[in-house]
Amino acid sequence: MSATAVASRSRPVGSRLEVVPSSNGFGADIVGFDFELLDERQVAEMRAAWLDHGVVRFRGYRFSDEQQVRLTGMLGDFVKHPRQLKGEEGAHPDHEEILVIGNAKVDGKSSGTMGNSEAQWHTDTWFYERPPAAALLHAIELPPEGGDTYFADMYGIYEQLPSALRKILEGRLIQSTTIFDGAGRVRTGQTAPDTDDIRLWAHMRHPIVRTHGESGRNCLYVGIDSPSSWIVGLPLDESAAILSEIFDFVRMPDFQFKQVWEDGDMIMWDNRCTMHRRDGWDGQYTRVMHRTTTLGERPFYRY
Ligand SMILES: O=C(O)CCC(=O)C(=O)O
Ligand SMILES: [Fe+2]
Structure with missing residues (x-):
């Protein structure tokens, strides 16, 4: 071309x-x-x-x-x-x-x-x-x-979160399973889980509040919108409620x-x-x- x-x-x-x-x-x-x-x-x-x-x-x-x-x-x-x-x-x-x-x-x-x-x-x-x-x-x-x-815009959303929620999230990890791909298929080299407890599934963890390596600003970092993601250390229902609140922001056109x-x-x-x-x-x-x-x-x- x-x-x-x-x-x-x-x-x-x-x-x-x-x-x-x-x-x-x-x-x-x-x-x-x-x-x-x-x-x-x-x-x-x-x-x-x-x-x-x-x-x-x-x-x-x-x-x-x-x-x-x-x-x-x-x-x-x-x-x-x-x-x-x-x-x-x-x-x-x-x-x-x-x-x-x-x-x-x-x-x-x-x-x-x-x-x-x-x-x-x-x-x-x-x-x-x-x-x-x-x-x-x-x-x-x-x-x-x-x-x-x-x-x-995950900087903008982080900055708009209620400060009580920001405090809960700072220093925590988000865990998401590596077993399934975005389409719900078992990834090559992985095996389907043998328990319903998502906390025990093969996973990757990253900080849910992340400091950007170049700008130095903090933002939210969530790998994927999935029911098998878990904010490490929180009770499952609390983690699910917070993730749902975060995705309510993500869905707002103002941040898009x-x-x-x-x-x-x-x-x-x-x-x-x-x-x-x-x-x-x-x-x-x-x-x-x-x-x-x-x-x-x-x-x-x-x-
Ligand atoms: O197809 C698209 O527009 C986006 C697909 C996607 O998620 C990506 O390229 O990372
Ligand atoms: Fe993508």
Whole structure:
């Protein structure tokens, strides 16, 4: 694919890129630069916008897989999802840095992961000790409607929580089971649990209030909206009630950036201080996205 930055043709080469924040300040468009001429200074400006706004969007550009991989590599070290490495559903035929998300079929077999169903609120690859910092998702093929993606501002939500609730959460861990994937299937290498007590299931734990490794600000960090998540040490019913209160905030449009995809859009989100979900779409239509991710710090909480 030829790499033409449609939006930047009128701007002089080497000019500063422009950041256009959305009305609530969460999410911004980045306009006015040329992917072909991407340099360290522009990447530093992009990083600053991404740290400020949580989610940034590139719209109106055309760029290739190679350029997505190059930009991601300039932002940090790659995180490769297990599916990418094992050549499973979701592996890209040419770039092991790319995870293919979608419902396209090749020779009757699904070539992407996650199908066409709705995906519940989550952060990416939370089941790793060091989940991704940046995730870049590039729209390759879109259905006529559906498949919108929503991002939630977990700094803003943390700051809005009643202070009594913040006190309960500070210094605690959130536990989520690693047995099931987002679609409820037993992950490769895991076995189904033999007890109903979710506290005993194979899991990953992270601080539920997390200090962001670059901004130093605190935010809520919940891997996934799931009945098998548990705030370690709390009675199960209290933990479930608090998680439900947190997700009431996450569902509020005031804390969200809604992405209605256009051809070629790329979204880059900070996976440490945001969550996301997406709508399903009619499975007779194909939707294909290419995702790359960079390594984040091990989640920590600084008192
Ligand atoms: O398909 C989407 O819009 C988002 C899927 C997702 O959760 C991801 O790319 O991490
Ligand atoms: Fe995701």
